[in-house]
Amino acid sequence: MRGEGRIFQRGTRWWIAYYAPKEGRSVEMREPGGRTDKEARKKLKHRLNEVANHTTGLRHFQGPRQERLTVEDLLHALEREYDIHGRKSLPQLRSHLRHIRRFFSMDRALSVTTDRLRDYIAARQRDGAAPASINRGLEGLQRAFALAVEGGLLSFAPRVPSLQERNARQGFFERADFEAIMGRLGDADLRDFCEWLYRTGMRPGEIRSLEWPTLDRETWTLRLHAKDAKTGYGRVIPIEGELRALMERRLKARRLDCRLIFHRSGKPVRDFRKVWKRACKEAGQQGKIPYDCRRTAVRNMVRAGVDPAVAMKISGHRTRNIFDRYNIISETDLRDALAKTDAYVASLPGISNVVPLRQEAIGR
Helix, strand or coil, X not given: CCCCCEEEEECCEEEEEEEEEECCEEEEEEEEEECCHHHHHHHHHHHHHHHHHHHHCCXXXXXXXXHHCEHHHHHHHHHHHHHHCCCCCHHHHHHHHHHHHHXXXXXXXXXXXXXXXXXXXXXXXXXXXXXXXXXXXXXXXXXXXXXXXXXXXXXXXXXXXXXXXXXXXXXXXXXXXXXXXXXXXXXXXXXXXXXXXXXXXXXXXXXXXXXXXXXXXXXXEEEECHXXXXXXXXXXXXXXXXXXXXXXXXHHCCCCCCCECCEECCEECCCCHHHHHHHHHHHCCCCCXXXXXXXXXXXXXXXXXXXXXXXXXXXXXXXXXXXXXXXXXXXXXXXXXXXXXXXXXXXXXXXXXXXXXCHHHHHC
16 A cells, blocks of 8 residues: 555565655655565565654654664764864874774674673773773764764664763872972973963963964963864963063074974974973972873962962863862862861860759759
């Protein structure tokens, strides 16, 4: 009957035919149904159910095209999305997706279930991967599925599990420790770069992107353009106090063949882990990383009484949750808190003002 589709045989293969929505019209679709009459009827029933769901508005009709989609197709579309929007985290995304690609290879997208994702997590754990590394890859895959659903390529996405992360870094600098490392960095350009990071809390990538046209010497302000900010929102950094002296040093080191404010002999500041590790070892501060300066800047601003909303404008944090994670409490802070508590308790009256009733009075 009309609307029930049909099955027919071509050679040794069975085919199915049915009407389905395509570009706003109802057109006949034909596709292989299997090797037997029973397989063909089962597949036809499944397709008719999909058409019915589309008609009632429950789910868009996808048909055979979603069954041909592979995980690699989804990941490629995700990377293209990042590239179109100019996201600077594209290299990190590709790094996180490397293990996803290796595990799922050319798997069909519809074959990726929650249980299959748990198998991936177990495999990564056996390789010794940290929960954060595993989660970053899964987040990329989850976003790839979400884009496919939004674009009408898939009708649904699997539930992506995640692991609890307890490996947030707790590093920060005390002033003497930072100065000890700076005294052992032989490169003056690197010292300026690290000190700017220590005092402003700006992201290292944002500092690397600063160019001389962003500096207004009349108002002594520095403007970070939205295209150079990780969050996509520009901001203005006032240059006062030690930052002013630091910027004066950079002006003296300015080169006509380099637009960058922070450079190393006219070249962009790239990876300097070897130099940093050597300076830390000589200063007895092994294990410290440059990014600890960012956490320290946030902590110092809060300690100094700067309003968190203002501090976030300088450091570039968009959410209070991440900002609060950076406001790390040190052992000295805890000791000061206990000392203040002891002082308060000591100031309390040691003698009660309540006069107890005499026994004779109670008996009456």
